[in-house]
Amino acid sequence: MRVTDLEGSALDYWVARVINNDPAIADVMAQVAHYSTNWAAAGPIIERERIGILAIDGTDCWIAGKSPEAIDWSRRDARSPLVAAMRCFVKSKYGEEVPDGND
Numbered sequence: 001m002r003v004t005d006l007e008g009s010a011l012d013y014w015v016a017r018v019i020n021n022d023p024a025i026a027d028v029m030a031q032v033a034h035y036s037t038n039w040a041a042a043g044p045i046i047e048r049e050r051i052g053i054l055a056i057d058g059t060d061c062w063i064a065g066k067s068p069e070a071i072d073w074s075r076r077d078a079r080s081p082l083v084a085a086m087r088c089f090v091k092s093k094y095g096e097e098v099p100d101g102n103d
Contacts, residue, residue, distance in 0.1 A: 001098055003091045007083060011036045015045070015086050018093040035086050042082050051088050053081045064088040 006014055015035040016026035033041040046053070053064045054071065064084035065071030078084035090098065 001100065003087050003094065003096060003098060004077070006087060006090065006098070008036060011083065011086055011090070014090045014094070014098050015042075017098075018090055019045075036080075036083050039082065042086060045089055046085050049089055049092070051085045053085050055081070066092060 009030065012030035012033065012035045013026060016029035016033065017023070020026050020029060035042045035045070049066065051064050051066055052071070053062060055062055060079060062078045062081045062084040063071055064078070064081070065088055078087060
């Protein structure tokens with residue numbers, strides 16, 4: 001699955017997988033933390049990883065990157081800053097796609 005398509009519980013799960021590679025632990029972490037909607041859970045990741053988040057003027061879209069060069073200016077479909085930042089975090093570990101299923 002493409003990282004740019006991850007949202008909700010699937011995005012939360014893959015954020016947790018970056019933090020802890022054990023699928024069972026990651027599943028529990030994702031159910032508790034809700035990284036894609038909870039600033040208290042995602043904020044420390046954003047700060048530690050130095051993820052920049054940018055709103056696109058005149059739209060309800062957000063993009064994120066670990067440096068100005070890493071921001072994918074062509075992708076403007078994240079509807080919240082946390083979704084953009086957490087996709088960036090997952091992409092930094094897995095690249096453009098995560099494995100199918102919860103492998």
